[in-house]
Amino acid sequence: MRRFRVRTEKGDYPAVVGCGAWGELRGLVDRGYSSIFVLTEKRIWNRWAEEFGRESGLQAARVVLVPSGEKSKSLAEAERVAGTLLKQGADRRSLLVLFGGGVVGDLGGFVASTYMRGIDCVQVPTTVVGQVDSAVGGKTAVNVGAMKNLVGTFYPPRMVLADPRVLGSLGSRIFRSGLYEVVKHAILDGSAFFERLERELGSLVPANAPKLEGILGQAVKVKVDVVNRDEREHSLRQVLNLGHTFGHALEEVTGYRRFLHGEAVGWGLLAVTLLAERLGYLKSQAAPQGRAANAASEDQGSPESAGDRSDGERIRRLVWRIGPLPPIRNVSSRTIIRLLPHDKKAVGGEIRWVIPERIGKVRIVAGIPLAEARAVWKELQQQTSAADY
Amino acid sequence: MRRFRVRTEKGDYPAVVGCGAWGELRGLVDRGYSSIFVLTEKRIWNRWAEEFGRESGLQAARVVLVPSGEKSKSLAEAERVAGTLLKQGADRRSLLVLFGGGVVGDLGGFVASTYMRGIDCVQVPTTVVGQVDSAVGGKTAVNVGAMKNLVGTFYPPRMVLADPRVLGSLGSRIFRSGLYEVVKHAILDGSAFFERLERELGSLVPANAPKLEGILGQAVKVKVDVVNRDEREHSLRQVLNLGHTFGHALEEVTGYRRFLHGEAVGWGLLAVTLLAERLGYLKSQAAPQGRAANAASEDQGSPESAGDRSDGERIRRLVWRIGPLPPIRNVSSRTIIRLLPHDKKAVGGEIRWVIPERIGKVRIVAGIPLAEARAVWKELQQQTSAADY
Numbered sequence: 136m137r138r139f140r141v142r143t144e145k146g147d148y149p150a151v152v153g154c155g156a157w158g159e160l161r162g163l164v165d166r167g168y169s170s171i172f173v174l175t176e177k178r179i180w181n182r183w184a185e186e187f188g189r190e191s192g193l194q195a196a197r198v199v200l201v202p203s204g205e206k207s208k209s210l211a212e213a214e215r216v217a218g219t220l221l222k223q224g225a226d227r228r229s230l231l232v233l234f235g236g237g238v239v240g241d242l243g244g245f246v247a248s249t250y251m252r253g254i255d256c257v258q259v260p261t262t263v264v265g266q267v268d269s270a271v272g273g274k275t276a277v278n279v280g281a282m283k284n285l286v287g288t289f290y291p292p293r294m295v296l297a298d299p300r301v302l303g304s305l306g307s308r309i310f311r312s313g314l315y316e317v318v319k320h321a322i323l324d325g326s327a328f329f330e331r332l333e334r335e336l337g338s339l340v341p342a343n344a345p346k347l348e349g350i351l352g353q354a355v356k357v358k359v360d361v362v363n364r365d366e367r368e369h370s371l372r373q374v375l376n377l378g379h380t381f382g383h384a385l386e387e388v389t390g391y392r393r394f395l396h397g398e399a400v401g402w403g404l405l406a407v408t409l410l411a412e413r414l415g416y417l418k419s420q421a422a423p424q425g426r427a428a429n430a431a432s433e434d435q436g437s438p439e440s441a442g443d444r445s446d447g448e449r450i451r452r453l454v455w456r457i458g459p460l461p462p463i464r465n466v467s468s469r470t471i472i473r474l475l476p477h478d479k480k481a482v483g484g485e486i487r488w489v490i491p492e493r494i495g496k497v498r499i500v501a502g503i504p505l506a507e508a509r510a511v512w513k514e515l516q517q518q519t520s521a522a523d524y
Numbered sequence: 525m526r527r528f529r530v531r532t533e534k535g536d537y538p539a540v541v542g543c544g545a546w547g548e549l550r551g552l553v554d555r556g557y558s559s560i561f562v563l564t565e566k567r568i569w570n571r572w573a574e575e576f577g578r579e580s581g582l583q584a585a586r587v588v589l590v591p592s593g594e595k596s597k598s599l600a601e602a603e604r605v606a607g608t609l610l611k612q613g614a615d616r617r618s619l620l621v622l623f624g625g626g627v628v629g630d631l632g633g634f635v636a637s638t639y640m641r642g643i644d645c646v647q648v649p650t651t652v653v654g655q656v657d658s659a660v661g662g663k664t665a666v667n668v669g670a671m672k673n674l675v676g677t678f679y680p681p682r683m684v685l686a687d688p689r690v691l692g693s694l695g696s697r698i699f700r701s702g703l704y705e706v707v708k709h710a711i712l713d714g715s716a717f718f719e720r721l722e723r724e725l726g727s728l729v730p731a732n733a734p735k736l737e738g739i740l741g742q743a744v745k746v747k748v749d750v751v752n753r754d755e756r757e758h759s760l761r762q763v764l765n766l767g768h769t770f771g772h773a774l775e776e777v778t779g780y781r782r783f784l785h786g787e788a789v790g791w792g793l794l795a796v797t798l799l800a801e802r803l804g805y806l807k808s809q810a811a812p813q814g815r816a817a818n819a820a821s822e823d824q825g826s827p828e829s830a831g832d833r834s835d836g837e838r839i840r841r842l843v844w845r846i847g848p849l850p851p852i853r854n855v856s857s858r859t860i861i862r863l864l865p866h867d868k869k870a871v872g873g874e875i876r877w878v879i880p881e882r883i884g885k886v887r888i889v890a891g892i893p894l895a896e897a898r899a900v901w902k903e904l905q906q907q908t909s910a911a912d913y
Contacts, residue, residue: 144533210599217668217675224873249638249675252663274641279606286606286638288677484613 137352139359143273143291150271150295150359152352154344157298160191160232160257168230168255171196172220174243175234176203179261182304187234187259196232197223201239205391208242208277210286216246227251230293236262236309237269237396241287244275248290258295262305263313264397266297267320267354268375272362281387297355299347307458310341312397314457317350319377319404320357322450325495328353329449336456374497377489378403381512384474385466393461401460402515408447410511411490416498417447446494464520468512472505526741528748532662532680539660539684539748541741543733548685549580549621549646557644558617560585561609563632565592565624568650571693576623576648585621586612590628594780597631597666599675605635616640622681625651625698626658626785630673633664637679647684651694652702653786655686656709656743657764661751670776686744688736696847699730701786703846706739708766708793709746711839714884717742718838725845763886766878767792770901773863774855782850790849791904797836799900800879805887806836835883853909857901861894 136153151159173196188194199219201207233243240258247256260270276287321329338346365371382403411417476484488500525542540548562585577583588608590596622632629647636645649659665676710718727735754760771792775783800806865873877889
């Protein structure tokens, strides 16, 4: 079990990663809360309520369910949850435990941060994306119309408890989608983590909690390190947006239906890697791309010699080894380009790209012509249209 | 012009009270905002847009209108405003100027605090309630169902600019309703302020900006002093809830339609004063109450000798001198009592009353039997039913 301290303006909180993390809640329960609520989704709660109750000591907590899916990340749903909490007697000294994936964490964090102007909450993420990324760092959000995360707050939880065993009940696709965020973290961190991921990717499956614990702990460390240096996203924290500029546009244009968030980030990583190569930030060898890169799954699980591959090529190989991505052939480059400036990191309409320079180093670049981004998207479509996507 | 520094965890901001306060905005405009928006209501904007633009230098700001009335303090309206801001290109470096009364300030502050997780805002209150109370202190809120201010944030503005000249266009009733909050501040502050208010009340009319400036400045000082000692309402700030426990219940039971907020506070002050007397916290002389107290308007504008009156009696007289209040005879004591625990200051269902002990001193008291509060409400109804309300 690894334990990190996340620093915030409002005080520190622990992020605990590992089998048994839920037990940390026992230390909180006696802090005089007037009532404790669990916000969760039906499917995950049905599977884990008993274990969670036993290990956390929260068997008596009241449960508020939200419908699963991105549509629940709305102000209307936040209002419904707040109304339900009020009806059930939640007051300013109540605790809200957020047991679920990104939707529960983002929506529930927003509700906690605004209900009676803020009540305590604990993040108990149950997906890979939640555990390594969204539950750590205190960002909460709901969507407005097609604009993802337009409305939200910075609001630190009391603790983040990430137990990899809960990932055992995830479907394969949603599990894998989280690994794209892990790849992002590895690119930001450097070659040691990236190489470990190349080595261990084949053993990262939902049921393999001990193996997951190591990788997840390292991924959370990357996030915590960035957040500790920049809670409010003034500049450094923007590096976490790697792969998300294209990714968010892709989610928005497909109405958040075709791609899971992590899958959109997967495409975003591929696109921004191409963009970095095209603009000369990332040295590209004339390695064969497209189908050849996609077919790397024969290497799965076996250590690779990376010496003869460019960093861009290694990123592509790792992304494709995770599995197939839903196709992008119907997503025109024109549409994608139009939505890029909607990214919240844009200021004055100017996009601030997070560009990989090498594994372990990114750079924020503004002023890249949209035509370059458009050309990259077309290239990505051509590379993958030959494949069976 | 008086200038106060409001201290917050996130840094200080100035609250400026006086004729010409809007000019302070000129110092902000050059701070590199990508765009500036004014959130306001049609009626007040039609009247003041030109003066405000000229004095603040913000003639070119884009304007977003919200419908007037408490109904706009909703998450649905917050969502609409956020969507409009997005469409008009607002990003994280945009500034939102909140030009209006409590609805614009509370709703707009909430939007500013959550749009892209927080953009800068400036409060330019245009009502008495806004200037002396709601715009200072960084509390933002929207209502959920019948529950006022259930959802909100603590979010300091960049500045608060209260120019009393803008009150000149207020209708008499809405102007007077703000004076009940001024009475509340005077009770909290002490006899010097209270006596000044007794002396000057008759000259406090919308068009008398110079006279208003003095009283408003003193009232804002009370608020700033409390907030500076307790930004987050942990305990001290609760004193500002004086008159609001009954007041909020009264607003809720009448669907926020019959009483302006200040008027409900007026009733709340009368009720809690009776409660304090009944429980022995506030020494009561056997002075005639009811109609006699209501008829004090013949004293208006003339200094009073307060030596022969109890503090409770003085509070009652001052409240009734402001003007008539919409009647409460149809608001049953049973209903009021049922809604009292909805007050956000309640914890574990227990109401924390702010009880006046004398002018200049209040005490937080929990555990008062609801039967006492109910009896007080009935007494208040009887006192005033004989009058022509």
